[in-house]
Amino acid sequence: MGDPFLNYFALFLLLFVVVVLFYGIIAIHDIPAKIAESRHHPHADAIHAAGWVSLFTLHALWPFLWIWAMAYRPERGWGMSHQPPGAGAEPAVSASELEDLRRRVAELESSIRTGGR
Secondary structure: OOOOHHHHHHHHHHHHHHHHHHHHHHHHOHHHHHHHHHHHOOOOHHHHHHHHHHHHHOOOOOHHHHHHOOOOOOOOOOOOOOOOOOOEEEEOOOHHHHHHHHHHHHHHHHHHOOOOO
């Protein structure tokens, strides 16, 4: 039959590997949820739940969950630009341009009232 110590050692090693693989797969599937949580993602709970569903779909959802978690950043939201806030704001209009626009609007309104003459 052989050495009983080696039989028990092999059984222990087999159980150890199975447990490590089981918890390793769970830890890997939790990565998108951890990323979403650290970024204060508005859909962090959905990402976490979809990670568990991904365990039962042969990991097909996992890459999409990772992308979903990485796409959001608190400082810029869902946007993909790296412009500082306010960089895309309207340019300042000078007082003379504003006065010219007001004059043109008044002219148009008066021409509409008089029938376009």
